Amino acid sequence: MTNSISDLEKADVLLLTGTNTSENHPVIAEKIKQAVLSGRTKLLIIDPREISLSRFAVMHLRPRPGTDVAWINGMARVILDEGLEDGGFIESRTEGYEELRRALEEYTPQRVEEISGIPARDLTRAARMYGKAKRAAILYAMGITQHISGTDNVSALANLAMLTGNLGREGTGVNPLRGQNNVQGACDLGALPNVFTGYQKVDDVEANEKFSAAWGRELPREPGLSIVEMMGAAQRGDVRALYILGENPMVTDPDVGHVKQAMESLDLLVVQDIFLTETAALAGVVLPGVCFAEKEGTFTNTERRVQRVHKAVDPPGEAWQDLEIIAELARRMGYAMPATSAEEIMREIASLTPSYGGISYARLEEGGLQWPCPDADHPGTSVLHTQAFPRGRGKFAVVEYLPPDELPDEEYPFILSTGRLLYHFHSGSMTRRSRSLEEKVGQGWVGINPRDARKLKLKEGSAVRLTSRRGSLISHAHITPQLQPGSVFATFHFAAETANILTNPALDPKSKIPDLKVCAVRLERVGGGEGDAGATAT
């Protein structure tokens, strides 16, 4: 997030898009509701699905899935047409304005209506609301990024914020809500194929030399493979060994049929985890690590706040600390890791990572610190870009609407979007082993609009078969007006019926994010009251 969670209540307008906040970030949803209830903040939701926050919104516009660039550009155009832009901010803080203005000309509300289905009048009203606010903050999540045009969607949102000067102040910003507890931290700490810690590029000569010197080894300069690319490379035999720490791609990755083939083509699969997950079950070696309650360390939350994790209980049996496992493997491969305790490692991180430079365990005990925190006296940064952007001026990126990779057709007439539920988390390896959560929701379902359900003669709970070009699964229908006709929704928490049997691994060319929010599927009723959920991969 460019801003902080505590900022939200200072916004006059909150624009939510591609986030079902109450299910995925419940305590942030609570802050949003408090802001609205206080009467200070107006909520504007633009999302294909109706969500439980919708009843707190002054407006909820429902575009067709995968048409985000169109409506965002449309809003930007209305803002310019009506003179609601912030000329001072554009002049002093940005560049590329003229090109953007020209590119936006095509996005008239009428054309946007044709593409997205949002009535021109409503789009104009929404643009005015956002454009006129003194402080407007955008919040988004995977509903914006998990598209083939995910990067463009984010650029378009950034354009909107820059045009109206809604950056660098409290109550504003472009705020991605990060899904998992430490997805921010994993990115910050260089668990990405193209960067070291703090986004220092592996192909930047200076950065590469710095890390080579610090680690005492010549380091590779070519960016590596992303997760979905790894699977392809494994299938081709280019990647022969895969080491997985605490992930479960057999449930969470798009097109799990393909993932399985990839795993099976490997010479060596090592999985370090706390449970025998669907992925670990395929491994040649499984190494038992420890869970959050059994270790020291830090997580970095969605507002860039580095927070302590403290050991409360001992690990079960002979499980080892994950740090110990990695350090011991390194030692056996002829490399001595100088720092092996969590605190020492944080010291090493701080010494190599400017944005974490001032972070030390001693400073984290009271509420953590938000990066950038460059030195030991720096208080941390609650709002980014207050004076300048990392590159100096903010650049308006011209982005054009492109249709999703896979559109519905006669054979596969529905658009499937995937997502999470309040009661479960990711692959379910933890929540499905919580007695109460599993008792509350023990199986997945497929959400479908009442009109489509009538056409297909489906009742609540009817067994349905969902089929895409990649696979097929059986689940249960959940009939809900929250979905638009032609759209269906499924989760991926439940291994046997993970929606990722169906999803499309087509990638955003820039971010390499798969298009998990739009894929074409067919929906059929199965038998009469057949109950068992099961799946087959084609």
Add this chain to the structure above:
Amino acid sequence: MVGVSLNGRRVEVREGSTLLQAAESAGLSIPTLCYHPAVAGGGTCRVCLVEEEGSGRLVTACDTRAEEGMAVRLDTDRVKEARRTMLELIFSAHPFHCEVCESNNSCELKKIASREGISGRELPFSQDYRPVVDANPFYLRDLSKCISCGLCVRACQEVQGVGAYEMKGSGAQAHPAASMDSPVDLSVCEFCGLCVSLCPVGALIAKPPLHRGGEDRAVVTTCPYCGVGCCMELLVRDGSITGVRAGVPASVNGYSLCVKGRFGLDFVDHPDRLTRPLLRRDGELVEVSWDEALDEVTRRLSAVVEESGPDAVAFLSSAKTTNEENYLLQKFARAVVGTNNIDHCARL
């Protein structure tokens, strides 16, 4: 800042503070049942009465603003007498079976009563019995014990923004009921558990396996689920987690958590936890020693690197593990193996 006098002692507090907050900041305690810092308001239980000097007026400390020059006494005979009466009234409608109540150790009513020297049997007991409602996996409602403080209703409405309950009836008969009289457990409740954590008595009780009550230690940590990063205390007894508590000072979430953070951490003790390394032999995963497992990984990883180069190895790190673990694994990939093939499921 405004200055007030408490028991003759001058105390400076921020404008807008209540007398209760002023007392707290001066280290003086005023008992209360219906006030909690998580929720605005209070003033219904009337246990926090204090006496204004001069006028002799009794006012409720939790919702009376501290104003410049105000002088109150916290423990005059009139205050004590009034408080005793309030507590006796509450007990006259509250079953006295503390030995078998789940909240025995944490009950605010019991604590205050014993401090004030009240047995709870001063007045005859009269109350409508309400059956225990066990309708969801997370908590029970035993409204016979409800003391009508209204905290749960206010918390759900104002903090959680859900509004699953409203107060029905008046006086001692008042009790929280589901809005529009639908069964609360089937309606809009999101099971965040805030109401349960605030209930001063045993009327809302979290169900096991977590929240078994009693702890030796509380360890502050960060929720392992979503990116909000809520702070929590893990309550530990005899080496296992017996409960979860929010309200860590300076935390993003204050007293709130969601259902996963509050009720979903029992996976830690699950019998499925891996306890020994596993190695595939003749198609089966079998338990082996650490030495054997690590040897196997080292040998086979080194062989792949030797035969096909470092880029034939790839790593998936995790958005669930710590920063330090992510750092060490990418360092392992880059410095030890020599590949940039490292990623995690940020995009999923």
